[in-house]
Amino acid sequence: MLLRAVGLAKSYRGAGAEPIPVLRGVDLEVKAGEIAAIVGISGSGKSTLLSVLGLLEPADGGEIWLDSERVSHLGRRAQARMRGARIGYVFQSFLLISRLTAWENVLLAARYVGRDRREAEREALRLMERLDVLHRRGHYPAQLSGGEQQRVAVCRAVLNSPPLLLADEPTGNLDEDHARVILGELRAQARERGTTVILVTHRAEAAAEADHVLRLQGGRLEPS
Secondary structure (H helix, E strand, O other), X not given: OOEEEEEEEEEEEOOOOOEEEEEEEEEEEEOOOOEEEEEOOXXXXXXXXXXXXXXXXXXXXXXXXXXXXEOOOOOHHHHHHHHHHHEEEEOOOOOOOXXXXXXXXXXXXXXXXXXXXXXXXXXXXXXXXXXXXXXXXXXXXXXOOHHHXXXXXXXXXXXXXXXXXXXXXXXXXXXXXXXXXXXXXXXXHHHHXXXXXXXXXXXXXXXXXXXXXXXXXXXXXXXX
């Protein structure tokens, strides 16, 4: 999937009356099968950019295109359908559902798109074994370490091989070995399945996997 963003702007209101600009005309183009890494200092707006690209919050200005469709101007319901069918997310805070086991959290992604249950379970087994959390499948999020929760969240995000995958610090809580496995899975999703991957990271080894490394600075993206 081709992702193209043109002139994205986003501001938040602080304690004062004046809005605080976070994104100032961001332009971005990432082709199917490519990985783009976004780097920058804390507070530069990297997570905000992912939320806007993923249609989780609206931009104040600009456009977002997925392939030939301008999705930034769709209504809320249409955007929700787009998110469920075509976009996978790895959130920095994991956002696992506390009342569901690790296994149920992963399979939740398949329920949203009406995927065949047996097919989804086979893929969930493969992913959870590869990411070393299959032995924790019956545990609830509160019983998992931060790294285990992160790996479960990655399994959930890639279960349906979404055309667009947005990952916010997907290796942030992991040791080097598990980080390498996660990056390998993201690379496989891009190379073998044509997924467009955009990841926010502070790790040099994660950025090294990307086809493009972009720095968010002063509200704009520039080559790093």
